[in-house]
Amino acid sequence: MKISVIGTGYVGLVTGTCLAESGNDVICMDIDQKKIDLLNAGNVPIYEPGLEELITRNVDHGRLSFTSDMSLAVKSSDIIFIAVGTPPGEDGSADLKYVLAVAGEIGRNMNGYKVVIDKSTVPVGTADKVKVAIAAKTKLSFDVVSNPEFLKEGSAVDDFMKPDRVVIGTESAKARNLMQDLYSPFVRKGDRILDMDIRSAEMTKYAANAMLATKISFINEMANICAGLGADIDSVRRGMGYDKRIGFEFLFPGVGYGGSCFPKDVQALIRTAKDLGLEANILKAVEAVNKRQKTILFEMILQHFAQASKQGRKNSAPLEGRTIAVWGLSFKPRTDDMREAPSVVVINNLLRAGATVKAHDPVATHEARKIFKSRVTLMDNNYETLKGADALAVVTEWNEFRAPDFKRIKKLMKKPVIFDGRNIFHQEELKKMGFTYYGIGRR
Ligand code: NAD
Numbered sequence: 001m002k003i004s005v006i007g008t009g010y011v012g013l014v015t016g017t018c019l020a021e022s023g024n025d026v027i028c029m030d031i032d033q034k035k036i037d038l039l040n041a042g043n044v045p046i047y048e049p050g051l052e053e054l055i056t057r058n059v060d061h062g063r064l065s066f067t068s069d070m071s072l073a074v075k076s077s078d079i080i081f082i083a084v085g086t087p088p089g090e091d092g093s094a095d096l097k098y099v100l101a102v103a104g105e106i107g108r109n110m111n112g113y114k115v116v117i118d119k120s121t122v123p124v125g126t127a128d129k130v131k132v133a134i135a136a137k138t139k140l141s142f143d144v145v146s147n148p149e150f151l152k153e154g155s156a157v158d159d160f161m162k163p164d165r166v167v168i169g170t171e172s173a174k175a176r177n178l179m180q181d182l183y184s185p186f187v188r189k190g191d192r193i194l195d196m197d198i199r200s201a202e203m204t205k206y207a208a209n210a211m212l213a214t215k216i217s218f219i220n221e222m223a224n225i226c227a228g229l230g231a232d233i234d235s236v237r238r239g240m241g242y243d244k245r246i247g248f249e250f251l252f253p254g255v256g257y258g259g260s261c262f263p264k265d266v267q268a269l270i271r272t273a274k275d276l277g278l279e280a281n282i283l284k285a286v287e288a289v290n291k292r293q294k295t296i297l298f299e300m301i302l303q304h305f306a307q308a309s310k311q312g313r314k315n316s317a318p319l320e321g322r323t324i325a326v327w328g329l330s331f332k333p334r335t336d337d338m339r340e341a342p343s344v345v346v347i348n349n350l351l352r353a354g355a356t357v358k359a360h361d362p363v364a365t366h367e368a369r370k371i372f373k374s375r376v377t378l379m380d381n382n383y384e385t386l387k388g389a390d391a392l393a394v395v396t397e398w399n400e401f402r403a404p405d406f407k408r409i410k411k412l413m414k415k416p417v418i419f420d421g422r423n424i425f426h427q428e429e430l431k432k433m434g435f436t437y438y439g440i441g442r443r
Helices: 010-021 033-040 051-060 072-077 095-110 126-136 156-161 173-183 198-229 232-242 263-276 281-295 294-309 342-352 365-375 406-412 425-430
Strands: 002-005 027-028 064-067 080-083 113-116 142-146 166-169 192-195 323-327 357-358 391-394 417-420 437-439
Touching: 002 010, 002 072, 010 027, 010 064, 010 080, 027 072, 027 365, 033 064, 033 173, 051 064, 051 126, 051 156, 072 232, 080 095, 080 173, 095 113, 095 126, 095 198, 113 126, 113 173, 126 142, 126 198, 142 166, 142 173, 166 173, 166 198, 166 342, 192 198, 198 232, 198 263, 198 281, 263 281, 294 342, 294 391, 294 417, 294 437, 323 342, 342 357, 342 365, 357 365
Parallel strands: 002 027, 002 080, 027 064, 080 113, 113 142, 166 192, 323 357, 323 391, 391 417, 417 437
Antiparallel strands: none
């Protein structure tokens, strides 16, 4: 099949590459000329495990190409994915200006029947708007499909290649058949391709993300209650998870959710509910708990040093002159994405309180430099952050941080104090080694 993907970001690039891998001819289009130049020069603008190899192979086989020419992309394909960003507007609703601009451009450049697919996460009713925007520019026939994407950054290629389910919302039998053919190589069990009406397909994505965000805020709230009660969230989590109705998945306490999806999608759904005259009380609480959770690690650090100040130094600003090492900057492991990352809240609070911050992330350094400029010292190696540090704060649970050389850590640090924002270390072992250890909701 001849396919174009408009918007070559995390979703568009993975979608286009994986569809090329299954034998289709794919053009990835983006208005960002720098991104297209990078891709045409053989570089990959984002970090996503396994993606670079797939891109290289499919470009070499002539199935995958990159362009900033919208006309070329539209005219050369029968199937067009819209995968541009849908950032939050000022009132929290999803801003559709990029999606609708692309729809208009598709209409303007059409040269025959096309299936236009909303891959971006868009509010219920957007397919109708896309239809109107295209129809305003062409008399040719087309169908619009809602096909929300469920991939996770960090395992996006795997998720696309082996999806839990594929949601297809359309009113057209022709478009539905085409979509089923397109996805059949990825879904061995046909029952995982879920046909539904367009509005339900659009809503499914928001409902799924809202549920996942709810699980995170729920377990974070339980962790905070555990901390106050002297109970241990790890034991509680295990005790809950063996109940099959609850399960273990996605119930890990931490420093809050970030990324380009959960925060904006929860906000957008709250806004959608408000427009209907409904109060999304659960979602409002999910958001409020998350906002608070992003500050928790900083508060623990502040409290620890305020205590230390009382015992020795006379200082009303307990973090003034302290150096804090931060491990992990991306909003989660295996990605360089720092949109809404908890690390930004933690670090900005530390800097505001007068601390010096030395940080390391395996792949997000270039993104972090754009955010922090020279305010944070970014190190190539996690151990380098520790030289002379008063404390270590673990913010993102990269695998390479899970079993470090604690003897070396202790030697490098001024004081052996660890704030484990993801509960990745064994607190008892660390205590035996002479560390002062703080986790989230641990005894
Ligand atoms: P992104 O910001 O990484 O990429 C969007 C791309 O669209 C950018 O490269 C931008 O230059 C391009 N673009 C903007 N306007 C354009 C135009 N008029 N023509 C061509 N290109 C244009 O965004 P993303 O993370 O890939 O997300 C895209 C959509 O997918 C969003 O709606 C998001 O909610 C949804 N989504 C994201 C994820 C994720 O994990 N990132 C997962 C599922 C769904």
